[in-house]
Amino acid sequence: MKKRLRNYLIYLSEIKYDNLDNEKTQELKEDLLTQISFFQHERLIHLLVTLTFAILSVASIITCLFMPSTTLMVLCGLFFVLLIPYVFHYYFLENGVQTLYTYYDLLMKQKY
Secondary structure, eight states: OHHHHHHHHHHHHTSOGGGOOHHHHHHHHHHHHHHHHHHHHHHHHHHHHHHHHHHHHHHHHHHHHHSOOHHHHHHHHHHHHHHHHHHHHHHHHHHHHHHHHHHHHHHHTSOO
């Protein structure tokens, strides 16, 4: 999904928005709204996964404080190892969707 969003952002950045006719602007808006909905869904799923891993990480730390064991410490480490990439991926998705909103606003300002 990261590659798809990155490629779509590159595609949008290469478009000459001043030279679009009404039909092309409308097509691009419809496509952009479709892509935004796809990426919003992906962003929601990754938010839920990230929150789940964050809650599990905190719960495992609290459990380690009250019942220290090697197994729980390894589990805590694994949760953090997974949490960090999820946070970075969610950050990328969030910023990418915000950029898509900017392109949509740019299209909305086009004269018909």
